[in-house]
Amino acid sequence: MGTATPEKFRLFRRSSWGEWKQVADILRQETVGGMLLLIGAVVALVWANSPWSGAYESMRELTIGPHALHLDLSISEWAADGLLAIFFFVVGLELKREFVAGDLRDPRRAAVPVVAALGGVVMPAAIYTVINLGDPSALRGWAIPTATDIAFAVAVLAVIGRFLPSALRMFLLTLAVVDDLVAILIIAVFYTDELSVMPLLLALVPLGLFTLLVQRRVRSWWVLIPLGVVAWALVHASGVHATVAGVLLGFAVPALRRRGERVGLAEHFEHRWRPVSSGVAVPIFALLAAGVAFGGLDGLGRALADPVALGIVAGLFLGKAIGIFGATxxxxxxxxxxxxxxxxxxxxxxxxxxxxxxxxxxLLVGDLSFGAGTERDEHVKLAVLTGSVISALVATVILRLRNRVYRQVHEKETRDADADGIPDVYEEDYDPDADPGRPTGGDTGNGSGPPVGEAADEPSGQETETRRGT
Structure with missing residues (x-):
């Protein structure tokens, strides 16, 4: 008898049913958040270019907070440093869950979006750098076009690609989350001008206590939130951008289930905090960050003629497309x-x-690069908006050309002939070797075993997370 030839690994293979249910829930919330983000950005642009623009600037520059704790920040700084810490906390939770308990714990499946995300960071940065080589002061903004906005992108996708295959939607979501992690690493390493070691060391105390409590499955908000706020304040005082604290707190939360738990703690916190992030934090940040006065068509033309703006537009539109597609x-x-x-x-x-x-x-990296309210910061905002709009329009044309094919795939992925609540394609294509995220023994997540995409209970009752450090 001959040895069977192993099946080739397939790019964009359909995920397990449990993982797709989780991602579908995330995409629904991000779609709503993306719509609110767009509304916030439009309101900011209209307000900043209206006769009441002075009131908009006064609101952004209003300073509140205790000076003794170095927290006398403007409203716009509270949004960038505080509200976005919530956004990055959710990013940390999602990455932890995906790579520890989700389908991406399979290195082969994880490699594709990770490599694509890295390509989508390197190429935009390279294009921006080449365009601005003659101006050393402009090079500080090299990281501006490296980030993909998942809420904005998913909101556009909800309009133009409602039938896009599930594997592509998961790819976009995972790529954007990894992209955000790379962005926060860039912010921590390259945009920390002055580092105060003592506050940074002190931040390890509340972070360690937070980690200890969540590992013991403490969920009391009146304990965890104060610890998170103290950790955030100390990281902010250290000179490292405070949003880094959000990612670290997210990574501290265990992702695997303990005996008797229906979902892991990371997934539980993600369900609680994602609506706050996508529905409140990000839209308010957009309202406070996106307002820029065009100064008419002439002013818009002059702003976009700045090499910094050209580098951002080219980096977002060309760099992202070439980097992500080329790496994949x-x-x-x-x-x-x-x-x-x-x-x-x-x-x-x-x-x-x-x-x-x-x-x-x-927009956050633009503020860190050139300073909020400066002329170049205004150019950054216009360039980010322009590059994003161009990318959205061109992507719309490309994806709409394949809409008929997407409809057929959508019908196949949603057909449920036996009416058991699970589309037939997720049952027909089951391969335990190729799909480790789905339990064996015929369980399809209908209540006869552990929920699909989650770790099984430990026989000894000991936490899997404690032994593996997750």
């Missing part, structure tokens, strides 16, 4: 992987172009 394509070639039968390379390219929608983190 090379990943497939080097690993000799094949595209899933429902996906074509043009779909990947359309999604890569959509990745050029940069907003929240791009």
């Amino acid at each position: 394509y090379l990943m497939g070639k080097f690993t000799k992987a094949e595209l899933d039968g429902d996906i074509a390379w043009v779909d990947v390219f359309g999604l890569a172009v959509l990745g050029g929608i940069g907003f929240t983190v791009s």
